[in-house]
Amino acid sequence: MNYTLFGKTGLQVSRLALGTANFGTAWGHGADIETSKAIFDAYAEAGGNFIDTADVYQFGQSEEILGSLLQGRRENFVLASKFTRGDAPNANRLVTGNSRKAMIASVEASLRRLKTDRIDIYWAHWPDNVTGSDEILRGFDDLARAGKILYAGLSNFPAWRLAHAATLADIGRSLPVAAAQFEHSLVHRQPEADLFPASRAFGLGVVTWSPLGGGMLTGKYRQGEKGRAEGLGGNVFQAENSAQRTAILDTVLAIASEQGVSADQVAIAWAGTHGAVPMIGPRSPAQLTSNLGALKIELTADQLERLDTASVLDPASPPRTPHAWPPANGRSGNVA
Numbered sequence: 001m002n003y004t005l006f007g008k009t010g011l012q013v014s015r016l017a018l019g020t021a022n023f024g025t026a027w028g029h030g031a032d033i034e035t036s037k038a039i040f041d042a043y044a045e046a047g048g049n050f051i052d053t054a055d056v057y058q059f060g061q062s063e064e065i066l067g068s069l070l071q072g073r074r075e076n077f078v079l080a081s082k083f084t085r086g087d088a089p090n091a092n093r094l095v096t097g098n099s100r101k102a103m104i105a106s107v108e109a110s111l112r113r114l115k116t117d118r119i120d121i122y123w124a125h126w127p128d129n130v131t132g133s134d135e136i137l138r139g140f141d142d143l144a145r146a147g148k149i150l151y152a153g154l155s156n157f158p159a160w161r162l163a164h165a166a167t168l169a170d171i172g173r174s175l176p177v178a179a180a181q182f183e184h185s186l187v188h189r190q191p192e193a194d195l196f197p198a199s200r201a202f203g204l205g206v207v208t209w210s211p212l213g214g215g216m217l218t219g220k221y222r223q224g225e226k227g228r229a230e231g232l233g234g235n236v237f238q239a240e241n242s243a244q245r246t247a248i249l250d251t252v253l254a255i256a257s258e259q260g261v262s263a264d265q266v267a268i269a270w271a272g273t274h275g276a277v278p279m280i281g282p283r284s285p286a287q288l289t290s291n292l293g294a295l296k297i298e299l300t301a302d303q304l305e306r307l308d309t310a311s312v313l314d315p316a317s318p319p320r321t322p323h324a325w326p327p328a329n330g331r332s333g334n335v336a
Contacts, residue, residue: 001047002295004277006078007205009151009178011120013078015272015295017050017207018043018288019281024061031283033065038285040069044076046292052181052207052279054082054125055110059089067115074116080207081110082155084125098124098131100139107148121179122149126156133165141174153179153205159194166202177204184208184276186217186248186267186311187238193313196274211271211278213238216245218264219253244310251310255303261293268294270307 002015022029023036031039040051053062063081070077083106086096095105103124110119122143124136140152152175154162166177180199184191188210199206212218216238240246249263256263268291271278282288299307 001049003047003049006277007178007199008176008203009205011078011151011205013050013205013277014048015277016048016268016292017052017080017277017279018048019209019279020051020053020062020066021057021281022283023053023065024058026058026061030058030061035284036065037069039282039288040066042285042288043292044073048292049076050078050080050277052080053114054085054123055087055106055113056082056085056125060087060109060113063087063110063113067113071115078120079114079116080121080123080153081114081119082123082125083107083110084128087113097128098136099128100135100142103136103139103143107143111148118147119149121151121153123153123155123179123181124157127158127161133161133168137165137169137172137174137177144175151175151178153177153181153207155181156183159198162195162204163198163202166204177202179205179207181207181209181279183210184274184278185211185213185238185271186252186307187213187245189311189313192274196276200275206276207279208271208274208276209279209281210238211268211280212264213267216240217249217252217267218262219249222249248307248310251306255299255306258303259297259299261297262290264290265294265297266299266307269297269299270304273299273304 003012004015005011006013022031024030025032051066053066055063057063070079083103084096084098087109095102107119107122111117122140140149143149154165154177162180169176180195182191182195215221221240240249252263252266256266259266268278268280272294280291282291
């Protein structure tokens, strides 16, 4: 496993994070406890050390399962969790959203489920479009001073709010905004216009979710599989619903054939060339093994150009300079 320093923090995290939204079955789609354990153990054995969960994942089951799996090896992992949507289907309005009250109630419940005394990275999962950044920052700072969280991050916030919060934290000398998390893939490249530049400007660690477009970029839906297209009610899913998306998938499949690898590995490897830590969310050990294979892929300059061209948002936009994947050395390189 390759490791990288995460933003301006001193955290040395694996180049692929393990998302655990599939740990549990309360959503009606996911992995049972034994399967979740097999995925977790295989990721750890491969050298993975970056775990991401949320109170809403499987309505608390994901955190409960992780709490058991982390016993005896908690310090081997960077543990991240999120709050905003609550840990129940109809969570009370006072424990949802971004308010300090919701934050405090959520972190206490997450700590109990995770069986730990602190969360390493605590994310505001989504903006509630009500609570101001100053209140969110004060809440994060309180939690850090109480030893309940170490770092704070914003997930799925627009770039202007990310920049605003990072600036407020800097001016107020409160707990810094250390990280950003957002969707990014060959079929969702919009963050390259604003979220990536904002994150780089403030030195934030970046985690990107759904590098496979909800499974679309694996090509499995062309074979009649359902997966997230139906399993999560169509949420976190990018459909092959345009000529460009068909061209993107055709390009991914062609390059996978050239490399002698699977399509998911090509899509994840491409996502890793943007300086972010892509987050995978396997539902089986076989999917995990395949996803981890992306770390062994080196896409050629020609292959990167073909992928970029097929998926480009604006034909007039200048070509980017990709990061090495996997990185060879330096701040984004191997860490012993």
